[in-house]
Amino acid sequence: MSLNLRIKKGLDIKIAGAIASSETVVKVSPKTVAVVPDDFPGFTPKVEVKDGDNVTVGQPLLHDKHDEQIKLVAPVSGTVKGVVRGERRKIERVVIEPAADTATQSDVEIPQLSTAEEVAKFLKNKGLWAMMRQRPYDIVPSAMAKPRDIFVTAIDSAPLAINPAEFIAADKEALAKGVELLQMLTKGKVYVSRRHNSALSDIEGAEMVDIEGPHPAGNVGVQIANISPINKGETIWTLDAMTLWRIGRAALTGVVPTEAYVAVVGSEIAKPQVVCTTIGADVESIVSGNLKADERNKRIIAGNVLSGTKIAADGYLRFPYRQLTVIPEGNDVDEFMGWASISLSKNSESRSFPGHFFKKIFNPDARLKGGRRAFIMSGEYDRYLPMDIMSEFLIKAIIGRDIEQMEKLGIYEVAPEDFALGEYADTSKIEAQKIVREGLDYLRKELE
Amino acid sequence: MKQLRKLLDRVKPHFESEGKLHAFHSVFDGFETFLFTPKSTSTSGVHIHDSIDSKRTMIIVVVALLPCLLFGMYNTGYQHWLATGATEFPFWSLMLYGFLAVLPKLLTTYIVGLGIEFIVAQWRKEEIQEGFLVTGILIPLICPVDTPLWMIAIATAFSVIFVKEIFGGTGYNIFNVALVTRAFLFFAYPASMSGDKVFVNTAPIFGVGNSQVVDGYTGATPLGQFASQSSDQAVVLTNTVGEQITTWDMFFGLIPGSFGETSTLCILIGAMILLFTGIASWRIILSVFAGGAVMSLIANVFNTPLYPASMLSVADQLCLGGFAFAAVFMATDPVTACRTNVGKYIYGFLIGVFAILIRVYNTGYPEGAMLAVLLMNAFAPLIDWCVVQSNIRRRERRLKVVK
Numbered sequence: 001m002s003l004n005l006r007i008k009k010g011l012d013i014k015i016a017g018a019i020a021s022s023e024t025v026v027k028v029s030p031k032t033v034a035v036v037p038d039d040f041p042g043f044t045p046k047v048e049v050k051d052g053d054n055v056t057v058g059q060p061l062l063h064d065k066h067d068e069q070i071k072l073v074a075p076v077s078g079t080v081k082g083v084v085r086g087e088r089r090k091i092e093r094v095v096i097e098p099a100a101d102t103a104t105q106s107d108v109e110i111p112q113l114s115t116a117e118e119v120a121k122f123l124k125n126k127g128l129w130a131m132m133r134q135r136p137y138d139i140v141p142s143a144m145a146k147p148r149d150i151f152v153t154a155i156d157s158a159p160l161a162i163n164p165a166e167f168i169a170a171d172k173e174a175l176a177k178g179v180e181l182l183q184m185l186t187k188g189k190v191y192v193s194r195r196h197n198s199a200l201s202d203i204e205g206a207e208m209v210d211i212e213g214p215h216p217a218g219n220v221g222v223q224i225a226n227i228s229p230i231n232k233g234e235t236i237w238t239l240d241a242m243t244l245w246r247i248g249r250a251a252l253t254g255v256v257p258t259e260a261y262v263a264v265v266g267s268e269i270a271k272p273q274v275v276c277t278t279i280g281a282d283v284e285s286i287v288s289g290n291l292k293a294d295e296r297n298k299r300i301i302a303g304n305v306l307s308g309t310k311i312a313a314d315g316y317l318r319f320p321y322r323q324l325t326v327i328p329e330g331n332d333v334d335e336f337m338g339w340a341s342i343s344l345s346k347n348s349e350s351r352s353f354p355g356h357f358f359k360k361i362f363n364p365d366a367r368l369k370g371g372r373r374a375f376i377m378s379g380e381y382d383r384y385l386p387m388d389i390m391s392e393f394l395i396k397a398i399i400g401r402d403i404e405q406m407e408k409l410g411i412y413e414v415a416p417e418d419f420a421l422g423e424y425a426d427t428s429k430i431e432a433q434k435i436v437r438e439g440l441d442y443l444r445k446e447l448e
Numbered sequence: 449m450k451q452l453r454k455l456l457d458r459v460k461p462h463f464e465s466e467g468k469l470h471a472f473h474s475v476f477d478g479f480e481t482f483l484f485t486p487k488s489t490s491t492s493g494v495h496i497h498d499s500i501d502s503k504r505t506m507i508i509v510v511v512a513l514l515p516c517l518l519f520g521m522y523n524t525g526y527q528h529w530l531a532t533g534a535t536e537f538p539f540w541s542l543m544l545y546g547f548l549a550v551l552p553k554l555l556t557t558y559i560v561g562l563g564i565e566f567i568v569a570q571w572r573k574e575e576i577q578e579g580f581l582v583t584g585i586l587i588p589l590i591c592p593v594d595t596p597l598w599m600i601a602i603a604t605a606f607s608v609i610f611v612k613e614i615f616g617g618t619g620y621n622i623f624n625v626a627l628v629t630r631a632f633l634f635f636a637y638p639a640s641m642s643g644d645k646v647f648v649n650t651a652p653i654f655g656v657g658n659s660q661v662v663d664g665y666t667g668a669t670p671l672g673q674f675a676s677q678s679s680d681q682a683v684v685l686t687n688t689v690g691e692q693i694t695t696w697d698m699f700f701g702l703i704p705g706s707f708g709e710t711s712t713l714c715i716l717i718g719a720m721i722l723l724f725t726g727i728a729s730w731r732i733i734l735s736v737f738a739g740g741a742v743m744s745l746i747a748n749v750f751n752t753p754l755y756p757a758s759m760l761s762v763a764d765q766l767c768l769g770g771f772a773f774a775a776v777f778m779a780t781d782p783v784t785a786c787r788t789n790v791g792k793y794i795y796g797f798l799i800g801v802f803a804i805l806i807r808v809y810n811t812g813y814p815e816g817a818m819l820a821v822l823l824m825n826a827f828a829p830l831i832d833w834c835v836v837q838s839n840i841r842r843r844e845r846r847l848k849v850v851k
Contacts, residue, residue, distance in 0.1 A: 013496070015496070229846060231843075231846055231847045231850050232847055233847075234850070299489070299495060301495050305496045306494050306495070307493075307494070308495065310490075310495065327495065327496065329489055330489055331488075331489050333485075333487070334449070334453050334484055336449045336452075336483065336484060336485075337483060337484070338484075338485030339485070339503035339504045339507060340507065341499070346499040347496070348500050349498055349500070350499075350500040350504070350725065350726060351724060351726045352504060352505075352508050352725035352727065353499055353500070353504075355499075364496040364497075365489070365496070366489040366490050366495050367485065367486070367487065367489050367490075367497065368486065368488050368489065368497050369498070369499050370486070370500070370501020370502065370503065370504075371501065371503075371575045372575075373577060373619055374616070374617070374618065374620055375619055375787075376502055376505070376579075376618065376619050376782055376783055377505065377727075377782050378729070378782045378785070378787035378788075379729075379789060382789075388839065388842065388843075389839075390788065390835075390836055390839050392787060393832075393836050408840045408843065409839070409840065409843075410839075410843055416493070420493065420494050423493050424494045424497060424498055425498045425500070426497075426498070427498075427500050427501060427502055427504075427505055428619070429501065431492050432493065433492065433493035433494070434492040
C-alpha cells in the first residue's frame with residue numbers, strides 16, 4: 001500500500017555547494033567523537049562515566065533524569081577525554097577519543113524482542129530511543145504516552161541535502177525488522193515516507209508515502225499534517241530512515257551501527273562530497289583540507305542552512321548526523337546601501353530583486369541583511385507552510401504566552417523547523433524558530 | 449565607499465555608550481544602516497536570510513508613489529496656469545511651480561515626522577524604523593495643495609505620536625498614520641481642507657506663476673461640485689474655467705483635487721510596481737475596486753437627483769476623488785490591513801463599498817475613501833479574528849471526530 005502526497009507550497013532555495021554525485025563515499029575516521037545532550041530536547045542528562053574511563057561502543061554515557069532507562073551511548077570504543085560542562089554545570093558534551101585498535105565486541109547476544117516492553121527497553125538502553133522524537137513538543141518520546149502512529153522519513157528536502165534513503169535502501173531485512181519492532185509500539189500505522197521514484201522499495205508492514213514537491217515536503221510535520229493531523233491529547237513519534245535502519249540492524253545483530261553518511265556541502269567547501277564517518281565525529285577530521293582557502297570568515301553548520309546548529313571549527317557533528325554545511329559568515333563584507341541593490345547575485349524570494357527572476361545558484365552568507373522589526377508584511381510564513389496553521393497568529397500567541405490560544409491554533413502539530421522557510425523569507429527578520437522552540441518548552445513546563 | 453566607511457568608523461565611537469554624542473546614537477545608527485547593510489549575522493534559527501528587509505519594502509512603495517508625485521507637480525502647475533487664463537502651458541514652468549508648491553510640505557512632514565521618530569527611537573533605545581519614509585511622502589500627496597504648513601506640521605505630529613508611537617511604533621499601529629493625518633486636518637480645519645478654494649493654487653510661489661485668476665473661475669473638485677449641487681439641477685462636471693470634463697480627463701487626472709490623487713493613470717502605474725514586486729496585496733487592491741464597482745453600480749441603478757453623485761457611472765466613480773489612491777496605497781498598508789488572505793478580500797471589498805456609500809449618500813462628505821479605509825482599519829482585527837476562528841473550529845471539529 002502506498003499514499004501519494006504532492007506538496008505545492010514551499011521553496012527549494014538554490015544555494016551553491018551541492019554534491020555533484022553521491023556515488024563516491026569518502027571514509028573518514030574521526031580523531032574524537034562527542035555526544036551532545038542538547039541535541040536531544042526533553043532529555044535531562046545525568047553522567048554515568050568520568051574523565052579517563054575506558055568505554056566500549058554502545059556503553060551508556062548518559063541517562064535521562066526522568067527515565068533512567070533512556071541512555072545516550074558511546075559511538076566508539078575508547079577513552080573518555082572529557083565531560084565538558086558549561087554554565088551552571090550543564091553538561092555540554094561527552095568527548096571520547098577512539099582507541100587505536102577497534103576491537104569488536106565479544107559478548108554480543110541477539111536480543112529476544114517479543115513484547116512492546118522488551119522493545120522499548122531495548123531501544124532505550126541502546127541509545128536508539130533518544131534518536132526518535134515525539135509530537136507534541138518535538139522532544140525525545142516520553143515513556144508515558146503511547147504513539148497514535150509512527151512516522152519514518154526517508155526523505156530530506158532541505159537545501160543541499162542528499163537522499164538519506166540511498167545508503168540503506170539495499171538492507172531490506174533490517175528495514176523490515178525495524179518496522180516490525182515499531183509496529184509493536186503502536187496500535188496505529190507505521191508510515192515510511194520517501195521521495196517519489198526513490199531507490200527505497202516498499203517495506204513490509206509499513207504504509208509507504210510517496211512525496212513530491214519542494215521543501216518543506218520532507219519535514220515530518222508537513223507529512224503528518226497532510227496525512228493525519230495531530231489532535232490535542234494525541235502523540236506521534238517520528239524518526240528518520242537511518243534510525244529505522246539502526247533499530248533493525250541492532251535487533252538482528254545486537255550491535256547498533258554507528259556509521260553516519262554525512263553530506264559535506266556549502267559554498268565554502270572545496271569539494272562537496274558524501275562522507276562516511278562515525279556518529280558525533282569531530283568536524284576538523286571531516287573538513288580538513290576541504291575548506292576553500294579564501295580569506296573569508298566561515299560559518300560551519302551542523303545540519304542544513306535552515307535548521308542546523310552553528311558550531312565552532314573544533315565542534316562535532318550533531319544529531320541527526322546527516323549534513324555539514326559551510327557558508328561564508330559575511331561579517332567581513334562592507335555592502336554599500338544593500339537595500340537599494342539591483343545586483344543579480346542577491347538571493348531573494350521578493351520580486352523586488354532582479355536576482356529573483358534569474359533562477360541561478362546563489363551564494364548567500366549568514367548576514368540578516370536588515371534590521372529586526374515587528375511583523376510588517378503579512379502572509380510571509382503561511383506562504384511556505386503547507387499545513388493548516390495560521391503561523392503568524394500562532395507565533396503571536398506564543399510570544400504572548402497565551403496557552404489556550406496556542407492550543408487552539410495547533411501548537412501541538414508543529415516543530416520549529418516547520419517555520420524555517422518563513423523565517424528565511426521574513427522581511428522583519430523575526431526569530432521564528434527560536435520563538436516556537438521556547439513556546440513548546442514553556443507549554444510543556446506549564447502543562448506537566 | 450571606503451572613505452565613507454572609514455569616516456563612519458572614525459566617528460562611531462563618539463556615538464557609543466561612553467561617547468559624547470551618545471544622545472544621537474539612534475540617529476547615527478539609522479544613517480549607518482542606511483549607508484551600509486548591517487554586518488550582524490544570524491544567531492538563532494536559519495543561517496541564511498532573504499535579501500529583503502523593511503528598508504527595501506518601504507523604498508519600493510516610495511518609488512511606486514513617484515509617478516503620482518511628479519504628475520501632482522505638473523497638475524498643480526497646470527491648474528494654476530489654467531485658472532490664471534493662460535493659453536500656453538510651458539512644461540518646465542508648470543513642473544517648477546508644482547515642485548515649489550510641494551517641496552515645503554514634503555520637508556515639513558519629513559522634518560516633523562522623522563524628528564519625532566528619531567527622538568522616540570533614541571528614548572526607547574531602538575533602531576530607527578523606516579515606516580515614516582512612506583508616510584512622509586503620502587501626507588503631501590493626499591492633502592489639498594493650499595494646506596498651510598503649520599497645519600500639516602501639527603497633524604503630522606499628532607498622528608505620529610498618538611496613532612503610531614504610543615502603540616509601539618511601526619508594525620503596531622491600528623490606523624493608517626497618513627490617513628489619520630488627513631482626517632485630523634479634515635475635522636480640525638474643515639475650511640482649509642474642503643470647499644472650492646483649497647484645491648488649486650492661485651497665487652504665485654517665489655515669483656513663479658501668475659496672480660490674476662480669470663473670470664468665472666471656480667476651484668471646486670468634481671466631487672465638490674456634487675456636494676454643492678442643488679438637487680433640482682442636472683449635473684455637469686466642469687474644470688476650473690467652466691469647460692466640461694470627461695471620464696478620460698478624470699482618468700488622466702488634469703482636474704482639481706488633492707495633490708497626488710487626481711491621476712488614475714499614475715496610480716495604476718504605481719499599482720503595477722507594487723503588484724509586480726509583490727509588496728502590495730493584489731487581493732486587497734482587486735477587492736477594493738470590486739467593492740467600489742458593485743456599490744457604484746447599485747447607486748447608479750437607483751440613481752436619484754436627491755443624491756447627485758449617484759448619477760455618476762461606475763468608471764467615473766472609480767476614477768474620481770481619492771478612491772483609486774486609497775485602494776492602491778492606503779488599503780494595502782500591511783500593518784493596518786487584514787493579515788489573513790480571506791480577510792483581505794472582505795476588508796478590501798468593504799472599503800470599496802463604504803467609500804462609494806459615503807461619497808454618494810452622505811452629502812456632508814464629498815469623498816468617502818479616507819473614512820472608509822479608517823473604518824475598515826478598525827474592523828480589520830475583527831475580520832481576522834473571524835477567519836482565525838474558522839481555523840480553530842476546523843481543528844475542534846477534527847478533535848470531536850476522533851473522540
